[in-house]
Amino acid sequence: MAWDCGWACVVALLLGAVALLRLALRWVRADGDLTLLWAEWRGRRPEKELPGKVVWVTGASSGIGEELAYQLAKIGALLALSARRQDELERVKKRCLEISSLSENDILVLRLDLTERSSHEAATKAVLQHFGRIDILVNNGGRSQRSLFVDTSVDVYNAIMELNYLGTISLTKHVLNHMIERKKGKIVTVSSVMGIMGAPLATGYCASKHALQGFFNSLRPELWEYPGIVITNICPGPVQSKIIHNVFTEELTKSLEKPGDQSHKMSTDRCVRLTLVSIVNDLKEAWISDNPYLAVCYLWQYAPTWAWWLLGRIGKKRIQNFKRGVDADASYYQKVAA
Known part of the structure; x- marks a missing residue:
């Protein structure tokens, strides 16, 4: 009997180890936090929840914003597309019409500069006049x-905060007034994993995203009287988009000379798909990233002392990559030639 019990325990331990290994392997392959992946598996679907919804997307002329426009158009959402470049917005609208059943009037192109805060009230009124409502604002x-802080002008930090932070909350304020009147709506802000952790070469960007995280996490409980208004923070890691081609550097007038290869990063369409899943399932926050960034998010959240130690090591690699003219994140995903 003792022998049988002993072997039974061994078998049970082996089965348990196999189950844990499978779970670990699944987590290693994960591209979103566990709450988000559960919502993708068992939650509400964008195809059922978003048709006919009025969605205003800023930064819609490229990258994540452009891909959001395409996926929302295919689903059948009504779109207000904003960015600074009118011609690029018209290009995105044309493509949206080609890949969907939307009509010309279902997509509003509205040029908008987030740093021109005096224009935000009029822009909000223009969207409301066209559609009659705003169901979802995607900031x-x-x-x-x-750029390294020691090389960077303070003017750059002022510009980053003006655009990423103040411009975003200014537009949100005008749209929120409308949603409060309706007692429903969703405000979705594309933050970053750098709103959770820190990273060298992006001190100003991290600061602006930390500011957004703090603002919207504080705004959410202020809206307790309006349970129909949902605040969602989306935190992507490195994504294949043109954002790297338009980054701030050490001077306002200087562009990045060598953006490097971006193919090792998460695809934009996958990032957007998970973003839409987050929106329809009313997630308060979603981490969307391949590893190792996703693992570092968990470490930063639950073991910050270890995270600081790790950042000190991988931060050195980021700076070395940057100085050699390759993408700062490249060495996490592939070997970089010496």
Whole structure:
């Protein structure tokens, strides 16, 4: 009997180890936090929840914003597309019409500069006049950064905060007034995993995203009287988009000379799909990233002392990559030639 019990325990331990290994392997392959992946598996679907919804997307002329426009158009959402470049917005609208059953009037192109805060009230009224309502605001407009603090003008930090932070909350304020009147709506802000952790070469960008995280996490409980208004923070990691081509550098007038290869990063369409899943399932926050960034998010959340130690090591690699003219994140995904 003792022998049988002993072997039974061994078998049970082996089965348990196999189950844990499978879970670990699944987590290693994960591209979103566990709450988000559960919502993708068992939650509400964008195809059922978003048709006919009026969605205003800022930063819609490229990258995540452009892909959001395409996926929302295919689903059948009504779109207000904003960015600074009118011609690029018209290009995105044309493509949306080609890939969907939407009509010309279902897509409003509205040029908008987030730094021109005096224009935000009129822009909001223009969307309301066209559609009669705003169901979802997606705060996606913004710029990243690639420069060392010691080399960077303070004017750059002022511009980053003006665009990424103040411009976003200014537009939100006008749209929120409308949603409060209706007692429903969704405000979705594309933050970043750098709104959770820190990273060298992006001190100003990280600061702006931390500011957005703090603002919207504080705004959410202020709206307790309006349970129909949902605040969602989306935190993508490195994504294949043109954001790296338009980053702030050490001077306002200087562009990044060598953006490097971006193919190792998460595809934009996958990031947007998970963003839409987050929106329809009313998630308060979603981490969307491949590893190792996703693993570092968990570490930063639950073991910050280890996260600081790790950042000190991988931060050195980011700076070395940057100085050699390759993408700062490249060495996490592939070997970089010496």
